[in-house]
Amino acid sequence: MRLFSDILRYRDLVRYLVLRELKVRYRRSVIGFLWTMLQPLLMLLVFHVVFSAIFRFDVKNYPVYALAGILFWNFFSQSITTSMNSLRGNASLLTKIPVPHVVFPVATTVSGVVNLLFALIPLFAILVVTGHPLRPSLFFLPVSILIAAAFTLGAGLALSPLAVLFHDVVELVAVLLTLLMYMTPTFYPMAILPDRFLWAVRFNPIRSILEIFRDPIYLAKVPPVSHLTVAIGIAILALVAGSLIFRATSDRIALYA
Amino acid sequence: MTAPLQQPDLVVEASGLRLCYRLAQQRIPSFKEYAIHWLKGSLKYQKLWAVDGVDLRIGRGSSVGIVGRNGAGKSTLLKLISGVLKPTEGSLEVRGSVAPILELGTGFDHELTGYENIFLNALLLGHPHREVEARADEIIAFSGLENFIHSPIRNYSSGMIARLGFSIATAWKPAVLILDEVLSVGDQVFKRRCEERMRDLVTDGVTLLMVSHEAAAVRSVCEECLWIDQGKIRACGPVDDVLEQYSELATAGQALRRGS
Numbered sequence: 001m002r003l004f005s006d007i008l009r010y011r012d013l014v015r016y017l018v019l020r021e022l023k024v025r026y027r028r029s030v031i032g033f034l035w036t037m038l039q040p041l042l043m044l045l046v047f048h049v050v051f052s053a054i055f056r057f058d059v060k061n062y063p064v065y066a067l068a069g070i071l072f073w074n075f076f077s078q079s080i081t082t083s084m085n086s087l088r089g090n091a092s093l094l095t096k097i098p099v100p101h102v103v104f105p106v107a108t109t110v111s112g113v114v115n116l117l118f119a120l121i122p123l124f125a126i127l128v129v130t131g132h133p134l135r136p137s138l139f140f141l142p143v144s145i146l147i148a149a150a151f152t153l154g155a156g157l158a159l160s161p162l163a164v165l166f167h168d169v170v171e172l173v174a175v176l177l178t179l180l181m182y183m184t185p186t187f188y189p190m191a192i193l194p195d196r197f198l199w200a201v202r203f204n205p206i207r208s209i210l211e212i213f214r215d216p217i218y219l220a221k222v223p224p225v226s227h228l229t230v231a232i233g234i235a236i237l238a239l240v241a242g243s244l245i246f247r248a249t250s251d252r253i254a255l256y257a
Numbered sequence: 258m259t260a261p262l263q264q265p266d267l268v269v270e271a272s273g274l275r276l277c278y279r280l281a282q283q284r285i286p287s288f289k290e291y292a293i294h295w296l297k298g299s300l301k302y303q304k305l306w307a308v309d310g311v312d313l314r315i316g317r318g319s320s321v322g323i324v325g326r327n328g329a330g331k332s333t334l335l336k337l338i339s340g341v342l343k344p345t346e347g348s349l350e351v352r353g354s355v356a357p358i359l360e361l362g363t364g365f366d367h368e369l370t371g372y373e374n375i376f377l378n379a380l381l382l383g384h385p386h387r388e389v390e391a392r393a394d395e396i397i398a399f400s401g402l403e404n405f406i407h408s409p410i411r412n413y414s415s416g417m418i419a420r421l422g423f424s425i426a427t428a429w430k431p432a433v434l435i436l437d438e439v440l441s442v443g444d445q446v447f448k449r450r451c452e453e454r455m456r457d458l459v460t461d462g463v464t465l466l467m468v469s470h471e472a473a474a475v476r477s478v479c480e481e482c483l484w485i486d487q488g489k490i491r492a493c494g495p496v497d498d499v500l501e502q503y504s505e506l507a508t509a510g511q512a513l514r515r516g517s
Contacts, residue, residue: 012386016377020366096363098340098355099381166288251343254336255278 003243006100013099017107021082022114036115037122040070044126047187059189061218064123064132068214069186071119076152076206077177079112083156084163084173091164091257101250105156113149123217135220144213144223147235151209154238161249164257180206205234268432268464269315269338273347275488276308276333307333309488310347317432320455320465322475322496324503325485331468334485335359335435338466353432356382358439362418367411371402371421374410378425392428399454400424401447415442423451427458434458436467440474452478472500 007014026033044067051057059065086104087094094101120141127134163169183204193201201207212231215223223231279302307330315321323331336342337349339357364378375396379389397406400420410418419442427434440451455478459465469475475482475496482499484492492499
């Protein structure tokens with residue numbers, strides 16, 4: 001496949017772009033690096049107060065449940081947003097240098113994964129502090145992250161050319177992401193949902209992938225094969241659809257960038 | 258048995274090459290509006306054929322200057338040959354690697370130092386990291402920027418950026434070297450050094466395509482010349498002949514304007 005060979009040929013450039021993105025993110029301030037770890041913890045604190053004091057629902061070891069959800073959601077939404085903008089942001093390059101466009105969404109997705117890995121550190125701290133069982137199921141996490149990354153890359157491949165062709169795609173996606181966030185049980189348990197809304201969450205593909213990520217941490221179990229099959233299927237579907245959209249539009253991008 | 262009809266020495270081959278910019282009559286920047294117009298069937302574009310039926314056969318080791326008025330389609334033609342734009346119609350084949358400088362300072366990050374930019378720029382041109390490392394010293398030496406190479410290039414003059422860009426692009430031997438009006442900002446000393454390097458590369462089998470509005474620069478490095486007008490080839494051939502025709506038209510145009 002053409003896209004894949006392009007990435008392979010320009011792998012040094014991808015590595016460079018990933019490092020640059022991480023540097024920009026962490027150079028800004030002394031606590032830049034700490035911020036990646038601190039931010040989800042603060043979010044957790046907010047949710048903890050809101051949902052244990054105001055809306056009251058009982059989830060066993062809520063901090064672990066919610067933090068795993070928040071980390072996943074942050075990865076997903078930030079990677080989608082940055083890779084969606086990755087072609088627009090490099091418009092001047094695309095019209096002047098014959099570089100394969102695919103390196104840009106790939107680099108943003110990879111740096112999203114690196115950020116997620118950093119953010120796992122406070123999660124493990126919470127696991128230890130709350131006395132959550134540390135089981136070998138945690139070794140399944142790399143597979144979960146790979147599935148999540150494939151899905152996210154697929155979405156980025158589909159959205160990045162559309163954001164060049166149509167300027168309102170960015171706003172549209174921002175709204176969609178907010179909707180999706182509430183449709184994904186990141187910080188609330190499925191059990192609180194009224195029956196008539198349950199379908200919306202059940203058929204939300206992001207929920208399937210979230211659970212593949214959260215099960216090994218929160219339930220300390222490797223996800224069941226049936227769930228795994230669905231999640232892998234969704235990720236592959238997203239990747240194939242994204243690649244097709246990317247390829248179909250790639251010849252026209254430089255005309256509009 | 259005869260050999261297959263192939264000319265291995267042709268580096269750029271184009272026939273009926275056309276490129277169309279679609280300029281929306283009402284600017285349609287949003288998906289919503291696009292969808293509405295598409296549904297109503299009222300999507301109208303003004304078509305601009307920037308390159309309009311170009312046939313080219315450029316051999317290995319040729320040096321071709323490209324002249325023409327602003328908006329004639331020179332840069333678009335170079336973008337097509339570079340692979341930045343894809344032809345709307347016609348066929349185009351470029352055999353081998355292309356090193357383009359289509360604009361001064363693209364592929365540079367102004368916050369990074371000159372040294373860091375050597376890596377960024379060369380990686381963008383598709384060279385592997387360890388090759389850039391191996392040639393960094395040579396690139397710096399040719400650019401003559403030893404004293405400034407570790408300061409951010411936002412402090413560089415445009416001439417200095419041109420030096421760095423040219424040094425990077427020509428540190429590797431491409432099949433086709435493409436320059437779009439980039440040396441005009443360099444000083445005389447550097448310009449002469451660049452012209453010398455271009456001639457060396459061409460002798461070495463590199464094909465050079467160069468857009469320039471300076472007849473002297475074209476004459477000093479190019480043997481052939483292509484005159485583009487309204488997306489079509491108006492004339493091509495030995496550099497002196499074409500430049501003469503081109504300047505005749507320019508003076509005629511001036512005379513006409515003065516007369517009116």
